[in-house]
Amino acid sequence: MTRGSHAEAVDDVGTDGAAEEVAENAELELRGVDKIYRARSGATTQALQDISLSVRAGEFISLVGRSGCGKTTLLRILAGLVSPSSGQVLTGGRDLWQGGRRDLAASARFGLVFQDANLFPWFSVEDNIALPLKLRGVDKRTRRARAAELCDLVGLSGFEKSLPRELSGGMRQRAAIARALSYDPSILLMDEPFGALDALTRDRMNLELQKISVVTGATVVFVTHSITEAVFLADRVVLLSPRPGRIRSVTGVEFPRPRSLDVESEPAFQDVVRRLRHELDEEGG
């Protein structure tokens, strides 16, 4: 799969083909992942079925699908918060789950951003951002300096000493992103991080996220239910279909990143959006 800028800005890639092709230098790889939830009553729900996906270093992947299609579960499995029922999660060639236990060294490469900012209300913005560094035993002065640097990056300068409750929703989410970036993770996993924001703020956050992903060179897996957002941000859009969650299609978006909002009005862009929406509609429901 090459990133060009030819007129036909879209190419469909079969999931199997993609997995084989980049398995060698995959930053993040899922191999035949299943997830089965067992309710207390004994009933089982298959949340994910045979998910195989390979993500290159520096790539931006969007996961889209209807509510309940398992995209959050998939992200939580990638993050190591939930273990897969079967299959493997590999990061940099290492298995994330070593004999039923999460490999902490491997998961240290992840930065997580959730739908809610999940800032600790008892810490200032600065202390929230530097929390991962504190857990890693970094001294206070270095933490403070790094927090100031990150506040600058995400546009929160001057709010270092504020409490989370004094910030707007968008600012809190920026702080959450800064926290995830504080220890230079090579992979950013984001679960509908801008879902709770208004459309204008969301556009601005998407632009900034792009800037950040280009500056830091991080690999990003981004869960969203907005097709436009998915296409705008990603190199590849992975469409999940529900019950059980499986990969329906993987669509490449061949506009060079970072992109401006003008991209959204280009016919080729709208074409991709339309096709994905059509696919989603075909599932009914």
Added chain:
Amino acid sequence: MEPNPRMKWLPWVSTPVVLVLVLVVWQLAVSVFGVSEFTLPTPAQVAGALGGLLTDATTWGHIAITLAEVAVGFVVALATGVVVGVVLGRAEWLERALRPVLVAVQVVPKVAFIPLFVIWFGFGVTSKIIMAATLAFFPIMLNVMLGVRSVDRGHRDVMLGLGAKRWPTFRDLELPSTLPYVFAGMEVAVVFAVIGAIVGEYLGGSEGLGYLVVVSLNALDAPQLFAVIFLLAVLGCLLYLVVNGAKRFVIPWHESVLGADTP
């Protein structure tokens, strides 16, 4: 409901107004409507009795005794309540196993135990301390148990995602998120501790403000009875303010502190 910041001054005006109104109605009840001074002494008589009490050194001894009983009982309840609350909050099976017992102990009116405590621990301060601690224990324990279980799922995910170990998870997440519950329990518990100590003093012993109430009653000295009740009210308020002040100092970030600008 968001309190209007411009209404901040309101309690400072309304409280004296209410107080003055109460005093006026009180005085009128005696002087105009002819309520017997024997049952309802005038504000002036109560003030006189209060002055008499405060200039008497033995009163201060009684106050010190009651305060000591409340303080020790409260601290004991705080320590045991937090420990038991954390254990029961963490070990859900244990809480389930003990739930019938806990409910049974809780629904029994604890003041009914006072005679027992007197038999076991005598007429001294010990039985009152134990009574104060028993009453104060439950609100703290129940709140801590709730607090331990109410750590935000999203916050837990953050710590889990960062691979935080047990101690940092406690220090940076579990402790600070449980503290508001501890203080909520303490605010109730401090009032209960006063009740426990006073009722304990009613039933046995020869010292403390509760004893002073009984003495005033036996002498049918209504003004002094009112005066002691007033002292108890002041004591309760002071203790509450101490707990509330500690809360403002320890968890200044919490809504209950930030949202409550009015006293």
